[in-house]
Amino acid sequence: MRITVRFFAILKDRAGVDSTRLELTDGSRISDAMKLLETQFASIKPQLARAAVAINRNYEKTDSILQDGDELALLPPVSGG
Amino acid sequence: MAADWIEILATPLDVTAAAKFVSHPSAGGIDLFLGTTRSEKSADGRELIALDYEAYAEMAKSQLGALAQRARQRWPIVQIAILHRIGRVAVGEPSVIVAVSTPHRAEAFEACRFVIDELKKDVAIWKKEIWSDGSGTWVNAG
Numbered sequence: 001m002r003i004t005v006r007f008f009a010i011l012k013d014r015a016g017v018d019s020t021r022l023e024l025t026d027g028s029r030i031s032d033a034m035k036l037l038e039t040q041f042a043s044i045k046p047q048l049a050r051a052a053v054a055i056n057r058n059y060e061k062t063d064s065i066l067q068d069g070d071e072l073a074l075l076p077p078v079s080g081g
Numbered sequence: 082m083a084a085d086w087i088e089i090l091a092t093p094l095d096v097t098a099a100a101k102f103v104s105h106p107s108a109g110g111i112d113l114f115l116g117t118t119r120s121e122k123s124a125d126g127r128e129l130i131a132l133d134y135e136a137y138a139e140m141a142k143s144q145l146g147a148l149a150q151r152a153r154q155r156w157p158i159v160q161i162a163i164l165h166r167i168g169r170v171a172v173g174e175p176s177v178i179v180a181v182s183t184p185h186r187a188e189a190f191e192a193c194r195f196v197i198d199e200l201k202k203d204v205a206i207w208k209k210e211i212w213s214d215g216s217g218t219w220v221n222a223g
Contacts, residue, residue, distance in 0.1 A: 006137070008137055009135055054205070058140075076207060081165075
């Protein structure tokens with residue numbers, strides 16, 4: 001399956017791109033996608049550890065299973081307001 | 082009663098428009114909160130000139146809509162507007178407006194405070210401090 005990954009704020013700066021696509025085996029969890037991202041974007045490793053994750057614009061836990069076509073967003077600690 | 086006014090905007094926020102939006106004959110109190118960029122000086126003498134805001138706009142907008150609904154469940158809100166700016170916000174300018182109208186003032190104060198406090202907890206928005214030497218630092222990024 002293929003998913004879209006979106007980076008925000010410091011993660012976007014460190015990754016150098018605002019999005020990427022990942023090819024994963026069916027049944028993969030968010031944590032599997034994050035491991036793959038760490039190898040593709042070594043520069044984001046420290047921030048990835050502190051990031052929250054959202055699938056299709058809703059917060060999820062990292063053991064949630066991904067579906068084909070999902071939009072996985074990596075969200076550093078928020079600071080709005 | 083009109084729908085809530087929830088928006089992520091790349092243009093300066095219009096305080097008068099927000100106050101007007103929540104004005105209503107059945108509301109006896111309007112509470113208007115503005116969050117503004119505060120001037121700061123770093124330890125090594127640099128001045129803060131602005132904050133750069135970034136949002137995951139689609140998610141943030143839906144979170145703000147849900148937050149307005151949570152506030153409506155707790156207080157008799159007549160009208161509510163939550164507006165957040167993205168892009169560069171200079172010192173003194175507002176980055177966020179929460180406007181709430183209710184029949185009586187106590188509810189307006191409480192609901193407005195609830196919304197801004199909750200907004201800061203988990204809505205997908207980030208700010209970067211922009212300093213006089215041109216450098217930038219993400220707030221809370223570790």
